[in-house]
Amino acid sequence: MASVITTKAMMSHHHVLSSTRITTLYSDTSIDNQQIKAKPQTSHRFFSRRFSGVTRAVINSPAPSPAPEKEKVEGERRCHVAWTSVQQEKWEGELTVQGNIPTWLNGTYLRNGPGLWNIGDHDFRHLFDGYSTLVKLQFDDGRLFSGHHLLESDAYKAAKKHKKLCYREFSETPKPARTTFKNPFSGIGEIVRLFSGESLTDNANTGVVRLGDGRVMCLTETQKGSILVDHETLETIGKFEYDDVLSDHMIQSAHPIVTETEMWTLIPDLVKPGYRVVRMEAGSNKREVVGRVRCRAGSWGPGWVHSFAVTENYVVIPEMPLRYSVKNLLRAEPTPLYKFEWCPQDGAFLHVMSKLTGEIVASVEVPAYVTFHFINAYEEDENGDGKATVIIADCCEHNADTRILDMLRLHTLRSSHGHDVLPDARIGRFRIPLDGSKYGKLETAVEADKHGRAMDMCSINPLYLGLKYRYVYACGAKRPCNFPNALSKVDMVEKKVKNWHEHGIIPSEPFFVPRPGATREDDGVVISIVSEENGGSYAILLDGSSFEEIARAKFPYGLPYGLHGCWIPKH
Numbered sequence: 001m002a003s004v005i006t007t008k009a010m011m012s013h014h015h016v017l018s019s020t021r022i023t024t025l026y027s028d029t030s031i032d033n034q035q036i037k038a039k040p041q042t043s044h045r046f047f048s049r050r051f052s053g054v055t056r057a058v059i060n061s062p063a064p065s066p067a068p069e070k071e072k073v074e075g076e077r078r079c080h081v082a083w084t085s086v087q088q089e090k091w092e093g094e095l096t097v098q099g100n101i102p103t104w105l106n107g108t109y110l111r112n113g114p115g116l117w118n119i120g121d122h123d124f125r126h127l128f129d130g131y132s133t134l135v136k137l138q139f140d141d142g143r144l145f146s147g148h149h150l151l152e153s154d155a156y157k158a159a160k161k162h163k164k165l166c167y168r169e170f171s172e173t174p175k176p177a178r179t180t181f182k183n184p185f186s187g188i189g190e191i192v193r194l195f196s197g198e199s200l201t202d203n204a205n206t207g208v209v210r211l212g213d214g215r216v217m218c219l220t221e222t223q224k225g226s227i228l229v230d231h232e233t234l235e236t237i238g239k240f241e242y243d244d245v246l247s248d249h250m251i252q253s254a255h256p257i258v259t260e261t262e263m264w265t266l267i268p269d270l271v272k273p274g275y276r277v278v279r280m281e282a283g284s285n286k287r288e289v290v291g292r293v294r295c296r297a298g299s300w301g302p303g304w305v306h307s308f309a310v311t312e313n314y315v316v317i318p319e320m321p322l323r324y325s326v327k328n329l330l331r332a333e334p335t336p337l338y339k340f341e342w343c344p345q346d347g348a349f350l351h352v353m354s355k356l357t358g359e360i361v362a363s364v365e366v367p368a369y370v371t372f373h374f375i376n377a378y379e380e381d382e383n384g385d386g387k388a389t390v391i392i393a394d395c396c397e398h399n400a401d402t403r404i405l406d407m408l409r410l411h412t413l414r415s416s417h418g419h420d421v422l423p424d425a426r427i428g429r430f431r432i433p434l435d436g437s438k439y440g441k442l443e444t445a446v447e448a449d450k451h452g453r454a455m456d457m458c459s460i461n462p463l464y465l466g467l468k469y470r471y472v473y474a475c476g477a478k479r480p481c482n483f484p485n486a487l488s489k490v491d492m493v494e495k496k497v498k499n500w501h502e503h504g505i506i507p508s509e510p511f512f513v514p515r516p517g518a519t520r521e522d523d524g525v526v527i528s529i530v531s532e533e534n535g536g537s538y539a540i541l542l543d544g545s546s547f548e549e550i551a552r553a554k555f556p557y558g559l560p561y562g563l564h565g566c567w568i569p570k571h
């Protein structure tokens with residue numbers, strides 16, 4: 001029977017993780033300093049490990065010691081650090097680099113993602129529930145300064161203060177306050193709090209973007225979860241206050257498309273199922289509605305829209321058969337599909353809107369699909385007369401299988417490491433004709449076995465956004481695995497894949513930074529942060545062309561998995 005070592009029991013437990021690498025000590029303050037090569041810039045204060053229950057001393061130290069958390073142990077196996085909460089609110093220091101960082105790489109890579117999955121005695125259920133944790137890699141003339149910081153969202157601050165969940169997260173709902181009598185109106189109050197957005201989280205744990213005016217914004221799928229941060233100190237600046245009336249709609253795509261001049265995003269409408277396509281000029285806080293798309297399916301809710309794609313002239317709006325469900329939004333206990341429902345019988349669609357006029361120029365039915373991340377899209381002119389005839393839109397597609405959502409439950413991730421339970425995924429390529437045809441196509445762009453049948457967390461050379469492009473960087477797999485455990489470079493023209501992997505690792509999104517002045521699409525570097533089986537973590541730099549390692553730098557502690565990043569060039 002699986003046994004759980006309690007926090008107390010683990011406090012004094014010395015746990016040898018690997019004979020060759022880190023020896024971790026389950027004591028509150030100790031750390032194996034022989035393994036720590038980091039040079040702390042400043043000393044920082046630990047926060048209490050589980051910021052409830054036992055209040056532990058706040059101490060000064062260069063880096064956190066491993067966690068004596070019950071959440072780290074599943075069935076007597078230590079959990080992978082990728083799924084283990086960060087152990088202090090912030091840390092900063094210089095990392096020792098092995099290899100050579102290119103001298104042109106000057107700037108900051110910022111990564112966002114959930115990094116703290118417990119409050120008090122309560123362990124969160126799903127990967128997407130965790131409190132936003134920012135990690136920076138600041139490249140400065142061959143040196144690397146790093147750090148992490150929890151985002152001071154209202155949700156996180158309230159959890160810290162009250163030692164309990166106070167807002168609705170992805171899968172978690174706060175418990176209603178206990179009263180001596182049953183209030184017959186409390187259910188209605190809860191509906192009002194949900195639909196006014198009051199009870200929804202602002203835990204911006206998903207994306208981070210650098211707006212054209214230099215402001216850096218963390219995002220999640222609730223509009224109130226748009227939060228500005230200082231990319232150097234990682235301090236939270238405050239809410240991004242939209243200067244328009246669109247905030248009534250509560251939900252947004254977690255992945256706006258941002259360029260030096262503008263930002264595009266989608267705002268789903270839960271009441272009249274559809275999407276608003278909005279644009280915000282760099283330097284402004286005001287979004288303008290360019291157009292609106294009505295959902296084609298007769299279902300109650302719009303399709304879930306985590307991301308979308310743009311071409312030079314068009315916005316590609318997905319209408320997935322995985323739809324928001326008002327019924328599931330209201331439930332306290334999650335279903336296997338959380339706030340969503342699977343409605344393939346109602347069809348799957350893609351809509352194309354003109355960026356200039358807001359007009360819908362194509363709306364096609366396509367085979368059922370499940371995607372969270374669009375990779376890129378572009379226009380093709382098959383007749384060679386300068387007029388686009390078809391739109392190609394590529395995405396990480398989960399073979400229309402919704403199981404991926406429940407696979408990302410923390411219990412599953414923690415207990416199935418090494419088991420080959422990750423459902424297959426591929427690069428899905430949509431072809432959307434612009435001649436008024438009713439149907440579009442969905443094909444596998446590159447044989448999925450070449451990237452281990454895992455495919456997600458993608459990036460491209462940003463200079464190719466909306467244009468015909470060749471290379472995709474993403475997380476693939478070396479089977480057996482329960483989560484993507486490799487980095488893959490996919491050549492969409494030659495249909496070839498290069499994979500990079502080390503035993504036991506969980507790497508985060510490979511992020512491509514082009515070399516200034518480069519003329520080849522893959523001339524640049526790929527940055528990722530890797531969580532190791534032995535409890536450690538390191539930053540890795542791969543050459544964008546050869547996909548071989550050029551530098552790595554070990555963190556003095558283990559960092560959990562993170563989602564998406566952005567690049568802020570040094571000014």
Ligand SMILES: CC1=C(/C=C/C(C)=C/C=C/C(C)=C/C=C/C=C(C)/C=C/C=O)C(C)(C)CCC1
Pocket residue numbers: 128168169170200201206220221222251254306339372404454455456457483484563
């Ligand atoms: C808080 C509420 C919601 C929040 C939604 C969130 C936080 C959605 C986040 C989605 C993410 C991070 C998707 C990432 C997918 C990554 C995958 C599939 C990786 C696969 C690896 O192989 C709503 C649900 C909007 C409802 C209101 C409350």
Ligand SMILES: [Fe+2]
Pocket residue numbers: 206254255306372373563564
């Ligand atoms: Fe995402």
